[in-house]
Amino acid sequence: MEAVQFEIRRNTLIDEYLRKVHPLWLECQRQMEQASSHSWSDHLISEFRGKIRPRLEELFTEIARLKLTFPQK
Numbered sequence: 001m002e003a004v005q006f007e008i009r010r011n012t013l014i015d016e017y018l019r020k021v022h023p024l025w026l027e028c029q030r031q032m033e034q035a036s037s038h039s040w041s042d043h044l045i046s047e048f049r050g051k052i053r054p055r056l057e058e059l060f061t062e063i064a065r066l067k068l069t070f071p072q073k
Helices: 002-034 037-070
Strands: none
Touching: 002 037
16 A cells, blocks of 8 residues: 555656646756857756756655655565
8 A cells, every 4th residue: 555655646746747847947958058148048057946956856855755655665
């Protein structure tokens, strides 16, 4: 039962990443490729650090916590 709960929660977190975080990352990458100035590129990197990275860290931390809560056999 614990393994099923782990899989459900992990899949939910992965779905959240695919719906919310990954599109932001793709848009940031696209804008950086089109950036005509170094300052604009720096701005985009800062935006990435402020918006995307924290959410990624939360998701990965939650997955790691789940692995400890529901150890795989």
